[in-house]
Amino acid sequence: MKKLPDAEFERRIRAIQKKLVEHGYDAYLVHCNEADQANVRYLSDHWPIFETAGVIVPKEGEPVLLIGPEAEPFAADRSRIKKIRKMIEYRESAEPEYPDIPVSSFRDVFDEVSGHRGVKKLALGDYSILPMPVYDGVKDALGGGGEIVRAEWIISDMRTVKSENELAMIKEAHRISELALGDVLNEMKPGMTEKQALGIVYGSLYRHGAEAEGFPNYVFGGKKTRNAIARATYDKIEKGKLIQLCIGARYGGYSSSVGRPVIFGKMPSEMKKHVQFGLDAHLKTYEWIKAGVVAQDVARKYLEFFNRNGYGDCYLYGPCHGTGIIEVEKPWMETSSSYELLENMTFMADTFFTCDDYGFRWEDGFRVERDGCEPFSSAWSKVIEL
Numbered sequence: 001m002k003k004l005p006d007a008e009f010e011r012r013i014r015a016i017q018k019k020l021v022e023h024g025y026d027a028y029l030v031h032c033n034e035a036d037q038a039n040v041r042y043l044s045d046h047w048p049i050f051e052t053a054g055v056i057v058p059k060e061g062e063p064v065l066l067i068g069p070e071a072e073p074f075a076a077d078r079s080r081i082k083k084i085r086k087m088i089e090y091r092e093s094a095e096p097e098y099p100d101i102p103v104s105s106f107r108d109v110f111d112e113v114s115g116h117r118g119v120k121k122l123a124l125g126d127y128s129i130l131p132m133p134v135y136d137g138v139k140d141a142l143g144g145g146g147e148i149v150r151a152e153w154i155i156s157d158m159r160t161v162k163s164e165n166e167l168a169m170i171k172e173a174h175r176i177s178e179l180a181l182g183d184v185l186n187e188m189k190p191g192m193t194e195k196q197a198l199g200i201v202y203g204s205l206y207r208h209g210a211e212a213e214g215f216p217n218y219v220f221g222g223k224k225t226r227n228a229i230a231r232a233t234y235d236k237i238e239k240g241k242l243i244q245l246c247i248g249a250r251y252g253g254y255s256s257s258v259g260r261p262v263i264f265g266k267m268p269s270e271m272k273k274h275v276q277f278g279l280d281a282h283l284k285t286y287e288w289i290k291a292g293v294v295a296q297d298v299a300r301k302y303l304e305f306f307n308r309n310g311y312g313d314c315y316l317y318g319p320c321h322g323t324g325i326i327e328v329e330k331p332w333m334e335t336s337s338s339y340e341l342l343e344n345m346t347f348m349a350d351t352f353f354t355c356d357d358y359g360f361r362w363e364d365g366f367r368v369e370r371d372g373c374e375p376f377s378s379a380w381s382k383v384i385e386l
Contacts, residue, residue: 002211003252005166009080012043012158013063019154020059020123027113028057030125030155031134038325039125039155040065040208041253045083049074050092052131055081057278058113066109068091069098072189085109089137100366123151138335156330160322162344166254167367170324173214173256173331174365174376176249180204181258181380184219184247186386190239190264194219194232205249214248214255215327225261226359228352239264242271242358248327256378257348259363262384274314274353275360275383281305282351282362283381285319289366289373295337303335314355323365341368349375 003018016028031054032040043055045067051068053075065081068090075084085104110119122142124130127150138148162170183204188197198219205213219232221243230244237243240263248257261275284305288298302319306312320333323346331339331345344367351362365376 001165001168001252002357004169006080008163008165009045013057015158015189016043016057016154017059020057023123023151024121025123025149025151026119026121027110028123028125028151028154029138030055030057031130032126036129036326038159038329041325042155042159044079045253046075046079046081048090052090052134054090054134056109061113061115063358064109064113068092069096069101082227085112087137089133094379104138106137110141115294116142120145121147121149123149123154124153125152127152150214154373159324159329160345161333161342162324162346162367167344167346169252169254169278170256170365170367171376173210173249173251175257175312176205176208176210176251177214177247177256177258178377178379179208180210180249181247181260183243185262185380185384185386188219188237190237192237193234194221194237195234198232201245201247205247208249210249210251211253212250214250214257217248218244218246218259219306220244222331223357226354226357227308228232228354228359228361237264242267242360244360246361253325255323255325256365256376257327257363258379259350259361260380260384261360261362262386264386266385267383271358272383274355277309277311278351278353278360278362279381279383281319281353282349285349286366286373286375287353289341289368290372291341291343291368293341295331295333295339296335298341299333299335299337311353314353316352316354318324320349322346323348343368343370 030039033052040053040055041047051071054066057063063081064083065079066087067075069086088103184200187200201217220230224230224243225242225244243262246259288301306315322329322331346367366373
């Protein structure tokens with residue numbers, strides 16, 4: 001199975017409509033761009049290029065995919081939503097005028113989805129990435145009597161617990177990532193640039209069947225490993241310098257990550273002690289996971305583990321964040337997280353350690369089970385000296 005069945009998308013639309021009726025909303029609008037395509041892809045399977053896109057779900061009737069003026073044939077080829085409307089608000093950021101392409105307005109769309117009754121109370125699902133052209137178009141179409149309500153929770157709550165089909169996609173993405181990790185460990189050499197090593201990663205991901213990379217994969221070394229987030233550079237990989245690898249495939253719309261610290265040669269004793277502690281903390285996290293556990297209890301035990309071992313200053317965040325269509329998505333497990341873990345929630349165990357000269361992360365996906373958790377990857381879960 002390389003893609004989810006149509007029935008999965010239809011079920012999602014109906015579940016949202018049920019929430020709209022329960023809360024008195026006329027319609028639900030979600031947005032995406034090329035980097036964060038999650039909610040639009042979740043409802044339509046469309047992933048825009050250059051342009052942005054939206055989906056509007058009315059409380060009754062059929063949803064509509066909203067796209068930029070160039071994307072119609074591309075969107076029609078992959079969208080599970082049959083109604084598609086071209087709109088200037090979703091054009092690419094260079095803002096071509098498209099004088100010869102007929103487009104719809106938000107007034108047109110609101111009139112269509114409401115059966116000519118108008119949208120008065122619009123629930124919004126992507127406040128943090130909504131661009132001003134879309135917001136202005138929505139405000140103008142609603143008029144003075146309309147209301148926008150932030151309602152990210154409607155779709156984020158749905159995305160948190162995965163179906164069996166979604167779990168199959170995530171597991172396959174992790175399998176591919178493990179294969180690519182093996183390839184780069186075998187083929188990477190001192191003297192290569194980080195970008196050359198990254199080329200091995202990407203070639204391997206696609207060779208083993210990935211739809212795409214799940215995020216800008218990590219290959220960087222030396223002091224840059226202290227960065228929680230970074231990109232590969234033209235710096236050369238050096239023997240005796242720690243290298244951070246985070247390898248992540250996307251498959252069937254779902255992302256993965258397998259993160260490992262690596263070195264050519266023997267690790268200095270202090271570094272090896274740190275890396276082993278990070279792995280111990282990583283594996284310890286799994287012991288605290290099961291359905292019914294409150295997320296903040298896991299985070300507090302994780303922080304206590306760092307403090308108890310004398311590494312409180314080396315802690316940045318942790319221990320887990322949600323994963324699915326996007327490699328990092330809601331919810332996080334933080335010391336302030338009061339929600340309970342539910343069966344088939346999926347997370348990344350993301351163990352990050354930083355000190356003066358280097359840092360590293362161990363990362364693997366897992367799903368919550370009734371009495372524990374199921375890791376999606378475990379290959380090379382050891383101190384890796386090449």
